[in-house]
Amino acid sequence: MTISRRDFLKVAGLTASASVLPNFSVKATNRKTHGEQVAMLYDATMCVGCNACTNACRQWNNTQSETDQRNVYDAPVELSADTWTMIQLYQSGDESSFVKRQCMHCLDPACVSGCPVGALQKSNEGPVTYDPNKCIGCRYCMYTCPFHIPRFEWDEVIPVVAKCTFCNDRIVDGKGPACAERCPTGALIWGTRDDLLAEAETRLDQDGGRYVNKIYGKNDAGGTSVLYLSGVEFEKLGFEDVGVEPIPMLSEGTANIVLPGIVLGGPFVLGLIRWVSKRGGWEESWPV
Amino acid sequence: MASLASSKKTSLPKYFWPLLALTLLAVGLSIYRLFVGLGPTTNMNDHYPWGIWITIDLFIIPIAGAAFTISLISFFFGYDDYRAVLRPAIVAGFLGYLIVGILLILDIGRWNQFYNIFVPGFINLHSFLEEISLCVTLYMGILTLEILPILLENTKYEKNIKWIESGIFVIAGTGILLSTLHQSSLGSLFLLMSHKLHPLWYTPALPLLFFLQAGYTGLGATAIATTIILRAKNRPMDRKFIKRIGQAMGINLLLYACLKVGDWMGAGEIPMLLKPDAFGWIAWLEFTIGILIPLAILFTKFVGHSEGPFWAGVFALMGTFINRLVITWIGLAEPASVTYLPSWMETMITIGFIAGGYLAFERIVFYFKLLPEKRVSNN
Numbered sequence: 318m319t320i321s322r323r324d325f326l327k328v329a330g331l332t333a334s335a336s337v338l339p340n341f342s343v344k345a346t347n348r349k350t351h352g353e354q355v356a357m358l359y360d361a362t363m364c365v366g367c368n369a370c371t372n373a374c375r376q377w378n379n380t381q382s383e384t385d386q387r388n389v390y391d392a393p394v395e396l397s398a399d400t401w402t403m404i405q406l407y408q409s410g411d412e413s414s415f416v417k418r419q420c421m422h423c424l425d426p427a428c429v430s431g432c433p434v435g436a437l438q439k440s441n442e443g444p445v446t447y448d449p450n451k452c453i454g455c456r457y458c459m460y461t462c463p464f465h466i467p468r469f470e471w472d473e474v475i476p477v478v479a480k481c482t483f484c485n486d487r488i489v490d491g492k493g494p495a496c497a498e499r500c501p502t503g504a505l506i507w508g509t510r511d512d513l514l515a516e517a518e519t520r521l522d523q524d525g526g527r528y529v530n531k532i533y534g535k536n537d538a539g540g541t542s543v544l545y546l547s548g549v550e551f552e553k554l555g556f557e558d559v560g561v562e563p564i565p566m567l568s569e570g571t572a573n574i575v576l577p578g579i580v581l582g583g584p585f586v587l588g589l590i591r592w593v594s595k596r597g598g599w600e601e602s603w604p605v
Numbered sequence: 606m607a608s609l610a611s612s613k614k615t616s617l618p619k620y621f622w623p624l625l626a627l628t629l630l631a632v633g634l635s636i637y638r639l640f641v642g643l644g645p646t647t648n649m650n651d652h653y654p655w656g657i658w659i660t661i662d663l664f665i666i667p668i669a670g671a672a673f674t675i676s677l678i679s680f681f682f683g684y685d686d687y688r689a690v691l692r693p694a695i696v697a698g699f700l701g702y703l704i705v706g707i708l709l710i711l712d713i714g715r716w717n718q719f720y721n722i723f724v725p726g727f728i729n730l731h732s733f734l735e736e737i738s739l740c741v742t743l744y745m746g747i748l749t750l751e752i753l754p755i756l757l758e759n760t761k762y763e764k765n766i767k768w769i770e771s772g773i774f775v776i777a778g779t780g781i782l783l784s785t786l787h788q789s790s791l792g793s794l795f796l797l798m799s800h801k802l803h804p805l806w807y808t809p810a811l812p813l814l815f816f817l818q819a820g821y822t823g824l825g826a827t828a829i830a831t832t833i834i835l836r837a838k839n840r841p842m843d844r845k846f847i848k849r850i851g852q853a854m855g856i857n858l859l860l861y862a863c864l865k866v867g868d869w870m871g872a873g874e875i876p877m878l879l880k881p882d883a884f885g886w887i888a889w890l891e892f893t894i895g896i897l898i899p900l901a902i903l904f905t906k907f908v909g910h911s912e913g914p915f916w917a918g919v920f921a922l923m924g925t926f927i928n929r930l931v932i933t934w935i936g937l938a939e940p941a942s943v944t945y946l947p948s949w950m951e952t953m954i955t956i957g958f959i960a961g962g963y964l965a966f967e968r969i970v971f972y973f974k975l976l977p978e979k980r981v982s983n984n
Contacts, residue, residue: 394942397651427797433735434727451727454714456654457734461797465939468651469714471644476714559800567809568796569731575789575812576736583782587681594683 347441351424352511354443354542355488357497360520361547361554362527363504364415366404370496370505374402377484377495398470398479402496407554414549417505419496420445420466420481421534422542423564428458428467430565436478443510443542444483452478463538463559483542510542517546539563618967624960631957634950635711643714646950653945655933658708661955663791663929665701666741667815668922671823671830672698672748673784676777678853686846690831692755692975694823697830699748700962702741707958733793740787747780755973788819795932803936805877805888806928808868817861822925824854825899825918832915834970844911851914855903858921862896887931895924 371391375382381399385392393400395418402419422445429437429445436451437458454476459467470476484494492498497507506513517532533551534541538559547554638646649656675694679687710716721727722738729735750769757763769776792815795802808814828850835843869875878885899917907913934945947955969975 430729431732431734431797433729433732433738434721434724435729436727449715450718451721452715453719453721454716455712455734456714457732457794459651459654460801460937463800469654471650472642473644473714474640474642475717476642557800564797564800565731567799568733568793571793571796571809571812572731572733572736575786575793576730579782579786583785584778587778587781590681591683594681 349441349443351443351540351542352514353509354441355483355493355507356422356443356510356513356542356544357483357494357505357507358513358517358544358546359417359505361414361416361504361545361549363502364404364417365502365504366406366415367501368404369499369501370417371400371403373495373499374481377487378482396466396468396480398468398476401479401481405555407549409553412549412553414547414554416545416547416554417496419543420483421464421538422481422483423463423538424540424542425538425563425565427461427463427538427564430569431457431461433457440485442485442488444485444488445480445542446482446485447478447480449477454478461564463557463564510544513544517544520546536561539566621964624964627953627957628961628964629957631954631961634954634957635707638711638950638954639716646948648945648948648951650943650945652939652941652943653934653937655712655937656945657947657951657955658712660930660933661959662705662708662712663933664926665705666791667788667819667822667925667929668826669698669701669705669823670784670788670819671827672751673781673788674820674823675827677781680774680777681781684849686849689843689846689976690827690850693830693834693970694827695748695751696755696969696975697826697966699745699752700965702745702748704958704962705741706745708955711954733790733796737787737790737794740783740790744780744783744787747776747783750776751780755975756969758974784819785816789813789816791815798937801937801939802932803884804872805869805874805884806932806936808872810864810868814861814864814868817857817864818925818928821854821857821861821899821921824850824857825914825921828854828914828918829922832912834976838976844909847911847914848909851903851908851917854914854917854921855900855908858896858899858903862900865892865896884936887927887935891924891927891931894920895927896921899924 382391383393493507533545789812792811902917
């Protein structure tokens with residue numbers, strides 16, 4: 318509900334009737350809870366590395382293949398402006414695991430908090446979306462992202478920031494993300510976040526030996542819309558410990574104090590300084 | 606006008622043409638960058654999305670902060686002797702922010718719609734980058750108002766801007782608040798990067814550290830510039846005044862040092878300083894050059910030496926440079942297959958515009974009255 322206190326007081330004062338108040342709270346929220354928003358669950362133990370997801374992503378989003386030196390395979394080495402998702406392989410001794418990379422679609426995304434012009438938004442459906450018509454190309458999002466996800470079209474004259482969109486243009490039509498709908502083994506599934514968390518918990522309960530006992534993304538960075546199960550420790554797959562606090566908390570908390578503090582308190586402090594240290598001078602002209 | 610120039614009316618400094626050539630080269634390269642993109646002209650990449658331009662921006666802004674520090678001291682704290690350096694500080698501040706503005710336009714990828722930062726429906730006030738963008742733009746306007754009376758003095762337009770004179774209290778005050786906001790917010794930018802910035806530099810106190818750093822860096826730059834200008838003009842050095850700049854800087858620097866050390870201790874990061882890895886060494890280097898040496902000058906009898914505050918300023922500025930270099934670049938490094946060093950075009954654009962700024966400052970000092978004819982005494 319985004320009625321400010323001032324609007325509220327204005328309306329309340331005008332009508333002077335308590336009966337209108339409930340009207341406001343009725344139309345207040347069709348905002349989905351995080352649990353109702355869409356999410357994906359990737360189970361690394363079921364992934365066979367077939368790259369169907371990568372190809373589905375390319376087809377739907379029209380991104381260019383990144384071929385190897387013989388121009389044969391689509392062989393991206395890491396995420397790029399053209400590769401929004403990919404499968405990587407971790408291998409060490411007898412231990413190995415595939416791991417899918419893409420935007421984690423944080424519940425409280427640092428990129429959205431930092432974006433000066435609101436080009437990045439956490440949509441009501443769940444995806445973190447990007448609007449090139451707002452973006453100025455400052456690349457702050459690339460630094461704030463705890464998962465190193467956003468990429469930049471360095472070779473374009475007027476580049477855009479590129480990252481997985483969770484196929485937001487499919488989500489709004491009630492379809493699932495292209496990658497999850499294509500996955501042949503069921504390693505990648507989509508649904509509401511609550512359902513997928515329950516599913517992940519069930520798998521951990523029923524087949525605990527198969528997994529390390531953690532759902533990555535459940536609480537990490539305040540929770541993400543892409544959840545991971547793995548048989549290999551997550552650090553080995555390149556998942557850093559980003560804590561469980563939402564990344565923007567400190568920054569936004571500071572902004573909420575500093576901004577009004579200086580704007581409202583600043584003139585008062587300056588006046589006080591001036592008053593206490595009255596040493597003359599103002600009467601003289603400017604320029605000095 | 607031109608009262609200071611009367612003795613050597615036509616003389617251009619020897620370095621005028623080389624610096625002008627550098628400036629023009631930078632202008633040409635900038636136009637080229639705008640029309641071919643960042644990829645062909647810079648070495649920035651997905652692992653190092655910010656390069657030398659951002660580092661230089663974050664280094665120039667505290668130096669250009671001299672304008673706000675001196676305004677605060679002279680107008681609000683009422684130390685009238687500081688008015689002697691108010692004009693050079695405002696001119697330097699104006700040129701400094703101009704360079705920053707140019708580099709930022711070159712830096713942003715979608716420069717064709719830079720004005721989106723002013724579109725009310727787009728503005729994200731949770732973003733410190735937006736706050737900085739707005740504050741710096743508004744502050745450019747304030748500096749323009751403050752510089753106009755200097756440039757138009759003794760011309761027929763002088764009477765048209767009388768209103769600036771009468772509103773200078775509000776104008777200067779607004780400038781100080783805008784500076785307080787954006788100098789500290791430059792530090793707040795990194796509050797979203799706790800997981801990326803090296804822990805010896807990351808702290809929730811970054812906004813306060815950046816603010817204090819702007820204070821002593823601006824004063825250091827003032828000490829340097831005053832010493833140079835007075836020497837170049839063969840004026841007798843007002844030692845007492847330069848000493849007082851040094852002392853103000855010293856107080857500021859001491860506060861910064863206490864906060865920095867306190868933060869290291871509070872966060873339990875002292876052992877990291879004793880580890881002989883690269884970051885430990887850099888932290889020591891920065892602390893020694895930027896803090897210990899200037900403190901050793903400013904809190905001993907050297908502060909009274911005619912060049913004491915000058916050298917304290919030089920070391921403090923070097924420290925600030927190392928600090929901003931680490932925070933925008935080295936301290937953000939992640940293990941990656943690629944690295945970053947500025948391309949020759951990035952470098953020449955940076956050098957060229959700084960050269961242009963210096964030239965402009967030199968010519969303004971030459972043609973306009975920036976220093977008072979007689980000393981302004983305190984009280």
